[in-house]
Amino acid sequence: MLLHDLAHCRAGDKGNVATLSVFPYEEHLFPLLSREVTAERxxxxxxxxxxxxxxxxxxxxxxxxHFVCHQVVDGGVTTSLALDTHGKSLSSRLLSLPIDVAWTPLPRAAT
Structure with missing residues (x-):
């Protein structure tokens, strides 16, 4: 499963720093995302x-x-001619991160 199946992302950028915020579609998924979406990954x-x-x-x-990404290549949004260094592009790429849910039963939202 990919992160975009479980969450959405907002992005911002200033110079060569991009910020990416990940929000699960359902609140009960937050512990799973906290475990799987680490700074290292x-x-x-x-x-x-x-x-x-x-x-x-x-x-x-x-x-x-919330992820703060330092040293975005090509100088970031203000100096790069490449669209891929913009925060919105990075947030889309982050949503393609594979998430392992095979060994974790997903809790159901309270009804």
Missing amino acids: VREHLAEFVAGEVVRHELPLLSAL
Whole structure:
């Protein structure tokens, strides 16, 4: 399963720093995303576009994960001619991250 099956992403960028926020479609998926979508996995998944550190911030009251990606290649949005370094492009790429749900039963939302 891919991350986009479970969540959506918002993005922003300033210079060579991009911010990516991941929100599960359903609140009960937040623990699964917290386990699977680590800073290391995001850094590895975006390695072609992000040369620096990726820092993850958990926002449990919002059921969100916020990633700050440093050293976006080609200088980021303000100096690059490549669309792929823009935050929106990075957020779309992040949503293609494979998520392993095979060993975790997904809890059902309360009805």
